[in-house]
Amino acid sequence: MPKLDESLLTGLPPFSRLDRQQIREILNQATSRRYEEGAEIFREGHDAERFFLLLDGYLRVIRTTPGGDQIIVLHISPGQLFGIAPALQRTTYPATAVAAAESIALSWPVRLWHPFITTYEGFATESYKTLGRRLGEIQTTLTEMATQAVEQRVAAVLLRMVNQSGQKTGEGIAIGFPVTRNNISEMTGTTLHTVSRLLSAWEKDGIVRSTRKRIVVTDPHRLVMIGEPRG
Amino acid sequence: MPKLDESLLTGLPPFSRLDRQQIREILNQATSRRYEEGAEIFREGHDAERFFLLLDGYLRVIRTTPGGDQIIVLHISPGQLFGIAPALQRTTYPATAVAAAESIALSWPVRLWHPFITTYEGFATESYKTLGRRLGEIQTTLTEMATQAVEQRVAAVLLRMVNQSGQKTGEGIAIGFPVTRNNISEMTGTTLHTVSRLLSAWEKDGIVRSTRKRIVVTDPHRLVMIGEPRG
């Protein structure tokens, strides 16, 4: 295992209040691993043996129903902790994590969770903030699902992905990882057909541009308008 | 303020590992209050000044959309902590809490949160377990919303309420607090009309019995069958 560079963690919120020495300790106990697009990092229901930090790439957190349907609960961006089941006293992972793009993550065995929480200043605070944000995000998604029509939900989801991973390009803002029509349908509780029709229509209107697995939002403002129920 | 009896807390998970003396301390700092059906305990977005424990009654946790629609995120049963925004480093409440039935709750100022977490054994653990369960419940609801038809969602929600608050009666198991058709529609993302039709149909089939605001499930097993998508 190559020695990990301290600069990997220095900027990140959970570690921002630590000194060089402490970061070194943390890195020395970490395992680094690369995941290809589509690879599973951990699976719902399995023993939570490690907790993770995403260094690079994007993840999807998904749940599968008994009936075989799949839904995407949220996405994880670089710099975020994930698989932090131990924070909520869980012994198994509550969902499955899959690499949406090629990704790199550090991980530590759960037995280090408690020491981390108690010895590293700011680590607990940031972990719980992250959980709070995610809870909020899921609640928002739930609210949208319950009250908004499909078109609005798809617009909202596109905007959310743009906000979390957008990269400026010549044509507009690109979503920073591959997304299929089917993925979007799994985020919005609809079918890939309906998503395809919506994107086609928006492309005709100059709101988005898309190629296979890649989406660029060229007119975010108009997408916001679509996302608002009455207007 | 009448002195609160120690037996109020002795059985409850967050305090189960504490001695008489510690429970006394906790009670001495608590404020007890009664809420009528429909009363608001705290509101989404307001400063989180206190955290709570529900002693008796039932609460609804709701969110309101900009468009004025309302959804019920979850219910809270006696013995549970709620309004524990501080646990997730939040300074405002992420949702509104309303008494579904006449209720009694204790509360403490948030500045006591940290002392509670650090000095009372088991308190932190139980609080985070509660959060974990709620996150799981919301995720389940989200999954149902995204993958199941209205009939299944309504069946699932009835069963959940029965499990959380069911009381055996001569005819079956009664939901332990008042619920309107409209409330159910706010839990399932449908309309009160559709809920009314479903309940009427189920009543005809002998699966439920209902009067104004009161629902008794007479044949839970068949309701479970309805709740399963393919079967």
Add this chain to the structure above:
DNA sequence: CCGGAAGTTTGAGCAAGAGCAACGTTCGCC
């Protein structure tokens, strides 16, 4: 360079459930 897999598009038909409307019932309050 070819073939298959994965992803995308589009059309046509249909049904679930929303919206609208009207009326009935129960309850609490003056």
Add this chain to the structure above:
DNA sequence: GGCGAACGTTGCTCTTGCTCAAACTTCCGG
């Protein structure tokens, strides 16, 4: 004891978006 508000029921209409079907395009591996 009567009135109004809140809650519930039911019929009808109409739209959204799902299902089914088929073809097309892009990508990747051999």
